[in-house]
Amino acid sequence: MQEIGHWINGEHVAGTSGRFADVYNPATGEVQAKVALATQAEMDAAVASAAEAQKAWGATNPQRRARVMMAFVQLINRDMDKLAEKLSSEHGKTFPDAKGDVQRGLEVIEYCIGAPQMLKGEFTDSAGPGIDMYSMRQPLGVVAGITPFNFPAMIPLWKMGPALACGNAMIMKPSERDPSVPLMLAELLKEAGLPDGVLQVINGDKESVDAILDHDTIQAVGFVGSTPIAQYIYERAAQNGKRAQCFGGAKNHMIIMPDADLDQAADALVGAGYGAAGERCMAISVAVPVGEETADKLREKLVPRIEKLKVGPYTAGDDVDYGPVVTAAAKENILRLVQSGVDQGAELAVDGRDFSLQGYEDGFFVGPHLFDKVTPDMDIYKTEIFGPVLSMVRAGSYEEAIGLAISHEYGNGTAIYTRDGDTARDFANRINIGMVGINVPIPVPLAYHTFGGWKKSGFGDLNQHGPDAFKFYTRTKTVTSRWPSGIKEGGEFNFKAMD
The missing domain is CATH 3.40.309.10 (Aldehyde Dehydrogenase; Chain A, domain 2)
Structure with a gap:
């Protein structure tokens, strides 16, 4: 029987915990694979690799990061049927619905090609005498996504696209019920030019979730699932000083x-x-x-x-x-x-x-x-x-x-x-x-608007995709700059003023 492991430092690795969860074919009720459940040590190794890889990736200019997103879009389109086939076999949804799952995630990646525009800061010339002021949007570092079984392509893409386009490294913890598609997406990102280590896919259960929430290196967590777990993750992340956007149930x-x-x-x-x-x-x-x-x-x-x-x-x-x-x-x-x-x-x-x-x-x-x-x-x-x-x-x-x-x-x-x-x-x-x-029954916004619920359907100040995603995955740094002037009144240059 197939054993599904993890994606660490740009390659598939087998799990070492000896613990596994069953992956079913929902149409037949048969177990079709077993997925490894990570240990704390495996999570630590993935985070350490991500932190090291993020240094160069975060220093890569946004235009080059956007080019990786462009190539990723082409590869997803190339493998659309392959992704949908695997998604259907593990989740059970119809093939057209599975393709829609991939497509709605793909649209967020297309939006992320605009990262250079979204990451532009602000500039004020002459905010005071000889003073300029400007802001920069900089990546957080290592971030994490904890995603649900019901959209095994769309939600991981909603998380990883903006996070990576902003210059972060990401730890992705997909649902253990249908884990294969996020691993396939990691392969495509590598093919698109994403450096090894920038995206890690770690399969696991609550032990892995808690390891993410308690890890000092991880700066932010995005979650989609049930309301009780969304609230748990939001509160524990906040206690550990992390940003969190957690989306829960609905009626x-x-x-x-x-x-x-x-x-x-x-x-x-x-x-x-x-x-x-x-x-x-x-x-x-x-x-x-x-x-x-x-x-x-x-x-x-x-x-x-x-x-x-x-x-x-x-x-x-x-x-x-x-x-x-x-x-x-x-x-x-x-x-x-x-x-x-x-x-x-x-x-x-x-x-x-x-x-x-x-x-x-x-x-x-x-x-x-x-x-x-x-x-x-x-x-x-x-x-x-x-x-x-x-x-x-x-x-x-x-x-x-x-x-x-x-x-x-x-x-x-x-x-x-x-x-x-x-x-x-x-x-x-x-x-x-x-x-x-x-007169629209399912009002899911397109990728350039933001997705998020109110009340017990959402915890956190910023929503998924759209401009909010770029705000969530970056910090704003504001610089106030003053350079001494060597120009005398009347236009004569004063060399002593420059000493």
């Missing part, structure tokens, strides 16, 4: 107004709620139709669409709408929450509990579920399910609907479907959520 609401195009809204809900088996932090998991008539009509349109969804392995190609969830434990948790919804009185309009795929009975497949008449006190409303489950919460008015989203503890993304510009404008201005869609 994204989509409000459907009576004037909305309900066919458009229903299509959006199906794509946003069930795509990638619901394993997306920007998935719509709560539909909030305003008014009983709107709710009844929306349900009529949703049920047949959901019942027609095709669930299967990524090898089935474009004939599949979504694949399995990542592990058996994830499947069990989803079905447990579904049962809690039934027990607590929600109406299960589409029941996918008995779904089974012939020939893949041991795979981690979960059928689509639709709940109606969900109330805010139910577990399926309060908890991030991270599966193919959509809940309808009926609201009597716009104010009640927006109040649901405002009062929920998560604030990652939200959307409204309406034909009324005034309502949409009010919604965008009042909602206390980081990313807002108006």
Whole structure:
């Protein structure tokens, strides 16, 4: 069986801990590989190598660093299918979805080609008599990224691109559930011209995470995952004097107004709620139709669409709408929450509990579920399910609907479907959520804007990608400079003044 190790100092190395985690094929339920879990000694070696390599990389001018990003873009495009194939085999998402995973990460690397522009400082001529003032953006040194299973290409690229373009070295700790793609990206970066040691990929579990958080050399940590772990990492990083940007869970609401195009809204809900088996932090998991008539009509349109969804392995190609969830434990948790919804009185309009795929009975497949008449006190409303489950919460008015989203503890993304510009404008201005869609179900910003949630969906002052990423991965140094003048009044040069 394949053993997956680490990427240290520009090469693949085997793990030495003797500890391994299973890497599954989610479609079959079979273990396809084992990934090594790093020791403290392995982490220390990687950090030491990164710190040494960063000295020259940080001194490399931004234009040359950008050229590495340019070459990296070309190589990702060259190997797009290869990356997506491996991603699908370990995560389970469909091949088109896997390519989208890589593509959205690639767009951030494309943005990082603009590093010379983003890293320009400011200059003030004659701030005082003979005094100039200017600022410089300089790299932090060694930084770390701790990334989740649900986007094994996109999130590592979101972390490594800006960090490396800014002149830092990076320790990447990907999810042990699907670790291969980050290692493949490290190979491509080396081929693109990144010096050995500047990027290290260390596989591991909580022991590796704590080693990152407690290491004196590591200056900043970026994380994406669940809220409890995001808060833990943020607090421990802060206690150790590190910068941290930590993004957690979500419960994204989509409000459907009576004037909305309900066919458009229903299509959006199906794509946003069930795509990638619901394993997306920007998935719509709560539909909030305003008014009983709107709710009844929306349900009529949703049920047949959901019942027609095709669930299967990524090898089935474009004939599949979504694949399995990542592990058996994830499947069990989803079905447990579904049962809690039934027990607590929600109406299960589409029941996918008995779904089974012939020939893949041991795979981690979960059928689509639709709940109606969900109330805010139910577990399926309060908890991030991270599966193919959509809940309808009926609201009597716009104010009640927006109040649901405002009062929920998560604030990652939200959307409204309406034909009324005034309502949409009010919604965008009042909602206390980081990313807002108006007739757009999953409002993930493009790479040159910033991505981040509010409330318990995000911890830290700066967000991912866009200008915030360049601020997060650099420090500003401000220089005040005064040079004695040798020019006398009237223009005659005074040589004594220069002595």
